[in-house]
Amino acid sequence: MIYGVYENKALVHWPPSKIFGDEITIIGSFSQTYCFPRAVAYLDSGKVKVKGMVTDVFKLEDYQLALDKMNSRGALKIAIKP
Numbered sequence: 874m875i876y877g878v879y880e881n882k883a884l885v886h887w888p889p890s891k892i893f894g895d896e897i898t899i900i901g902s903f904s905q906t907y908c909f910p911r912a913v914a915y916l917d918s919g920k921v922k923v924k925g926m927v928t929d930v931f932k933l934e935d936y937q938l939a940l941d942k943m944n945s946r947g948a949l950k951i952a953i954k955p
Contacts, residue, residue: 927952 891897915921928949931939942948 923950923952926950930954 887897892899912921916923926949928951929939929942930952931942931954933953933955936953939951939953943951
């Protein structure tokens with residue numbers, strides 16, 4: 874999974890054999906940053922149930938540990954709490 878907001882000139886590079894050889898599916902999705910405050914409010918209020926979706930929760934000061942866990946493929950979805 875690659876997530877983020879990038880400049881229009883940003884590029885990614887994969888060998889085509891990686892895509893079809895490993896049977897990788899690439900799906901694009903568009904989001905707008907103006908929706909983030911509402912999404913966070915839904916999460917805070919409990920309207921969106923994340924049980925089973927979020928596998929790990931880290932404090933903001935442990936952000937590097939969260940990245941390490943994600944990069945080790947040891948987590949499905951990580952939440953960061955301020």
